[in-house]
Amino acid sequence: MSKKKRSRIGSKLGEAITGWFFISPMLIGFSLFMFGPLVYAFFMSLNEWPLLGDATFIGLDNYQSLANDDTFSKSLINTFIFSAGLVPLNIILAMFLASLLRENFKGIGFFRTAIFVPVVTSLIVWAIVWKYLFASELGFINQFLDLFGIEGPAWLLNVKTAMPAVIFVSVLKNVGLNMILFLTAMQQVPEELYEASELDGASTFRKFRSVTLPLITPTIFLTMIITTIGAMKVFGQIYVMTRGGPVDSTKVLVYYIWETAFRLYEMGYASAIAFVLFFILLIFTILSWVVRKRWVFYEE
Template sequence: MADTLTNHVSARGLRAPRFSLRQREAIEAWLFVSPTVVGFLLFFLGPLVAVVYFSLTEWNLLTQQSTFVGIDNYVDALSRNPDFWHVLRNSFVFALGLVPLNMSLALMLALALSRPFRGVVFFRTIFFAPVVTSAVAWAIVWKFLLQGEAGAVNQLLAVVGIDGPNWLREPDWAMVAVIVTRVIKMVGLNMILYIAALQAIPRDYEAAARLEGASNWQIFRMVIWPLLAPTTLVIFVITMIGSFKVFDHIYLMTGGGPENGTLVLAFYIYEQGFKFFNVGYASALAMIMFVIVLALTVVQMILRRRDMQ
């Protein structure tokens, strides 16, 4: 009824009833999505196609000369340039360090803060505060705090009798430092997502399990954790992608050093493309990054689907 009415009204508006109702709706819908589609084609899909082409050229950013070289850049990265594997390793170390640390801390905080008690808002506010802070500010401040002997962190450690390392000057410690400071910066987001998921779990489930004499751990393992699975997947994907694209944090805290110990893929792409003018090589690296992120996401989704069945 209403549909015919609209059709009638707007048909009169258009004067010529050339389109069926369904066609009209489709045209209107495409008008609605047109800004998004145009932007998507221009700033996303176009560039994504372009980066494939770029990756097959040798292209100097400064002289602006490019020649087609086929898969040379990929061969270069995978077999000739020793830096690449080192960078890839760093990226995976960063992700493997960050994702579990972030997710387990987020879950623990969420479990502690999902039920009301005095101070719960206070703590949530505090743990979330770094999320709204700019990564630049965060990195700048931590860079100061983590200085050698004069740094506040080491001064604090000295109080409890620990002789802290020169955090940002030793490759392994620098990696630890960027991972941990990044986790502190971002864990609040995952904590909130977990809290929302925990609060959506009906209390009866837990009560029922308790009646059957389940321990806290058993309740968590058998009831809560499986129910959190969808959230865990979302959090995992977000956190993992986030850990591969980390740039500002590295750029400001370590600049990829010391001894290339924190040189990760995103930073390496920037360096190759804009500092050494190797547009082609940087594009090949970008493609590799794209494939890695895509593959990890797909694998996780397949695993999850199998899990459900």
């Protein structure tokens, strides 16, 4: 081997070692706080593991038990219902607000800030405030309806209204974040395209459908994935506002995981439920990535 070739190999090896050195803090942190606990949690799911007792290896029995668990099935359905209600409302409302606040006008900073404030507000505080607003007799919402002679329901104690109420609160909590993402994307659309469409006599709606919408589809795709994953992992609002009730009508998977682990002390079974949720989110993310080319019309 020539001296020049040895020098080239040594240089590449040095670059590789330097690269691994720079990313080693991230790799160590990921292994200690993400990958390691993930593997250990999967091991727990293969055991009958009471919180204060000894673990007993049972293989896939926990996963088989899920097939006959009516509460698990109900929680899974509730999770999909919550996601199906929250994601479209959040995306549509965020896009509508971004369209309104795209132009500069007096007081626009105030309106943008007011819509974004719930995003940085503590989730627990937000949920507690809305729990009292939805209170049956002394809640502001029912008192306001009473001014018009309308008797408001017990929003959080009624099977028909509890889930819509939680969805409504969740939409208002996070719509500001998606609004900012859409607003940023819309501001990147070249003004020349709007001017050309105006010369062609396009209406406001036609400009949005034919110019704005195709050019912000990468952002729409991103926000849909983020919002859906967040909806599938909802817990705080449920815990504060309904505790999964009434009659399990708002009990979602993450709440059921918490209840199984820290109320029933079945850590192994709770880990199995958690991994089912993990695989659902993994499959959703993979499918979304595969089909993105079908409807993402523009990517930089």
